[in-house]
Structures are given as structure tokens and as C-alpha cells.
Amino acid sequence: MITSNVGAVGLQNYQKSLAKITGFDQTSKTNKNAATFSNYLDKAVSNVNQKMVSMDDATNNMINGNSSDLGNVMVKMTEAQLSMETAVQVRNKLLDAYNDVKNMQF
Numbered sequence: 001m002i003t004s005n006v007g008a009v010g011l012q013n014y015q016k017s018l019a020k021i022t023g024f025d026q027t028s029k030t031n032k033n034a035a036t037f038s039n040y041l042d043k044a045v046s047n048v049n050q051k052m053v054s055m056d057d058a059t060n061n062m063i064n065g066n067s068s069d070l071g072n073v074m075v076k077m078t079e080a081q082l083s084m085e086t087a088v089q090v091r092n093k094l095l096d097a098y099n100d101v102k103n104m105q106f
Contacts, residue, residue: 044090048083055080 055076061067 044087048080048087051076051080051083 055073058067058073058076062070062073067073
């Protein structure tokens with residue numbers, strides 16, 4: 001009976017050390033600066049928005065005559081377009097994954 005208690009304690013110690021090594025330690029979740037999915041999503045959306053605003057500013061400056069660098073405007077437009085297309089593709093993949101999980105039968 002004593003050996004089974006020691007075995008259980010040894011197993012718990014093993015689980016704790018394994019959790020610390022792999023990063024799945026639930027007891028050390030006190031880090032308030034840990035990035036979450038919503039933080040990543042917010043950062044990505046604000047990055048796309050910033051590229052769109054930058055494109056709008058460059059276009060308005062070109063139209064108003066404040067800038068004569070058409071190459072810069074085209075670069076800003078291309079960056080904004082690629083950012084938007086990437087965001088749409090990520091959204092599509094997330095929706096596909098959500099629908100796959102939703103349609104799973106347990």
C-alpha cells in the first residue's frame with residue numbers, strides 16, 4: 001500500500017515536470033503580458049487598417065499636388081491590396097476550420 005502511494009506521488013511529480021518542460025504548466029499562468037489570439041487578431045487588423053490609411057494619405061497627397069512620387073503611391077496601393085487579400089484568405093481559412101469543427105460528430 002505504501003508503494004502505490006509513492007508511485008502516485010512520483011507520477012504527479014513526473015506530470016508537473018513534464019508540464020513545465022513542454023510549457024503546459026497551468027500553475028504559472030500569472031503572466032499578464034502573454035499574447036492571446038485576440039491580441040494577435042487585433043494587431044493584424046490594425047496593421048491592415050494602417051496600410052489602408054497610408055495608401056489613402058499617399059493618394060490624397062498625389063491628387064492635391066503635395067507629392068509627385070507616383071511610384072510611392074503605387075507601392076502603398078500594392079501593400080494595402082496584399083494586406084487585404086491576406087486578411088481575407090486568413091478569414092476564409094478560419095471559417096473553413098470553424099465549419100469543420102462544427103460539423104464533427106461526437
